[in-house]
Amino acid sequence: MPEMPEVQGLVEFLRGRITGLTVAKAAVSAISALKTYDPPIDALVGSAVTGVNRHGKFIDLTAGGDIHLVFHLAKAGWLRWYDALPTTLIKPGKTPIALRVGFNDGSGFDLTEAGTKKSLAVYVVRSPVDVPGIARLGPDPLDASLDRDAFAALLAGRRTQIKGVLRDQSIIAGVGNAYSDEILHAAKMSPYALAAALTDAEIDTLYAAMISTLTDAIEAARGKPPADLKDAKRRGMRVHGRRGEACPVCGDEVRSVFFADNSLEYCPTCQTGGKILADRRLSRLLK
Template identity: 80%
Template sequence: MPEMPEVQGLVDFLRGRVVGHAITRATVTAIAALKTYDPPITALQGVTVTDVQRAGKFLDLATDGGTHLVFHLAKAGWLRWYDAVPATVLKPGKTPIALRVVFDDGAGFDLTEAGTKKSLAVYVVRDPSEVPGIARLGPDPLDADFSRDTLAGLLAGRRTQIKGVLRDQSILAGVGNAYSDEILHAAKMSPYALASTLDDADIDRLYAALTETLAEALAEASGKPPADLKDAKRRGMRVHGRRGETCPVCGDTVRSVFFADNSLEYCPTCQTGGKILADRRLSRLLK
């Protein structure tokens, strides 16, 4: 799933290529992906992109027509850029492409989504705050005014596992499954620790891990084209997606806990005092 650093990488890439260019065509091929009807998708035709911004994991293309093209790539979505968009005709239901946008210079992009569970979302709105997911967003951890005390305030009184708190977009914008694993590994913190039980030293470590991990990933994503962003993300991971491999900090084996549709990765020595967290799939089988 694209998270804040990769989404910001896409924003920076698009800003350098589409600002000042008019949209000549926007074609939806996955009807379920389009979540709005007023303004219609046709309202994008002929308008010029004036800026590209990010809100959490949402991308926002602002235009001089007073409309915004906003999209969220969800778990399996991605953006495929073309310097010259193919002339092939898109057939609804016959392609992984959900949306194709073409600009006045012939360049453009497709939004694609792999798999059968379709969650990619496209919105055409007059104001980004009209998108429900954006309206619910918590603060962005890389905003200049996001401080250690801001984080402490978000955690206070929450009897929720810290892994879930980091992933909850209404609490903290932009962090997903992968970077929450990386942040907790850097903070030497169990993913099951309750937010409300963290002391001052814990919060200090978590704040440093949160801001430094995201800043490093953002720097790694900066300047890369969309085709390279996924590999750059994978290369930067220390524990996420590395089950069975060696922890680069202590040499222990990275472990996983599996849930219904995802997993978390952690290092027992670095994060849980050597304790192996129960694998939910195996636990169910043993009942």
């Protein structure tokens, strides 16, 4: 799933290429992806792009100053950029393409989604807060307002595992499964540590790990075209997606815990005092 650093990379890429261009085409080929009907998607056509921004994991393309094309790539979605947009006809149900947007210079992009579970979402709205997912977002982790004390306040009283807190978009916007693994590894913290039980020193460490991990990932994504962002993300991961490999810090084997539709990765030596967290598929948990 694209998370904050990759989404920011896409935003900066689009901002540098389409700001000032006029939308010449906007066509939905997966009707289930379009979540709104007013304004209609055709309202984008003929309008100049005035901005491209990010809200958590949502991308917000502003056209004409008052219409927003907002999309969320979900778990298996991606943006495919073309300097020259293909002219081939898109057949609904016969292609992974959910949305095609073209501009007056001939360039454009497709939003694609792999797999059978379709979660990619497209909205055409007059304000980003009209998108329910955006209206519910917590603060951006790199926003100046989220300093160490504000971060501590978000954790206070939450008797929830810190892994889940970092992933909860209503608490902190933009961090998902991959970067929560990376942040916790950098902080040398168990994913099962309770947020409310963290000491001041642990909060200091976790906050610093969050800032440094996300800042470094954004720098790694910056300037790369969409086709290269996924590989850049994979190369930057120390534990996420690296089950069975050696931890780059201590050399211990990276382990996984599997859930219904995802998994987490961690280093026992760095994060859990050498303890192995039991696979939840076995309905057991070692703490």
